[in-house]
Amino acid sequence: MEIYRRYYKAMYNTAYRILKNGMDAEDIMQEAFLNAFTKLEKLENDKLFGPWLKRIVINLSLSHIKKSKPNDELDWDRVEHTLHDDDQGVSEEDTSTTSITSKIVQTLHTLKQNYSTILSLHLIEGYDYDEICDIMDITPANCRTMISRAKESLRKKIEIA
Known part of the structure; x- marks a missing residue:
């Protein structure tokens, strides 16, 4: 649970930046964590978990785009987001x-x-x-x-x- 709490927001944001859909980003993030936890023994260096998980999220997001939008068109106006993960102390x-x-x-x-x-x-x-x-x-x-x-x-x- 600690690993999930540490990485879920960053992984959600990564998927969201690519997919531009909150529900899809949530699904991809959950699938990425599931994939990562089931294949954790393949990770040789525990310190590389974050980058490894991010790569999984990106690959799943790109695969999702290819499957759902074969004509490479996305509705970019559906959502607005910023690069900042939190707004504290602005x-x-x-x-x-x-x-x-x-x-x-x-x-x-x-x-x-x-x-x-x-x-x-x-x-x-x-x-x-x-x-x-x-x-x-x-x-x-x-x-x-x-x-x-x-x-x-x-x-x-x-x-x-």
Whole structure:
């Protein structure tokens, strides 16, 4: 139970950033914990549980998208979220930063699904190019190109807004 309490919020947020649906994110998070707990003996280093669980959540989320939205279209306007996991102790400067961050994240969600996913993995989740290639099953050249195009598309949409 302690492990669940420690990681559930971060894993829910990870799934939510990809799926943009609270119920789906909850389902994926529960499935990820179930998978992790049943395959715990495969984890060689207990200190890597968090990153391992996060990878499970991301993979399950991407699989869910592929199964439920084969045409790669998601309704990005259904929900709004920010990058911050909690709102405790927010100063005026933090509020301004949160507002800007929220606008960027909202704009990010208006991009094509693959652009939004790859930028979320790179900028929000902090994965490097090699990890993104593995997660999304794409070549390094395709990854760099897609990230570059996604950033340019995001830049243009922010300039218009």
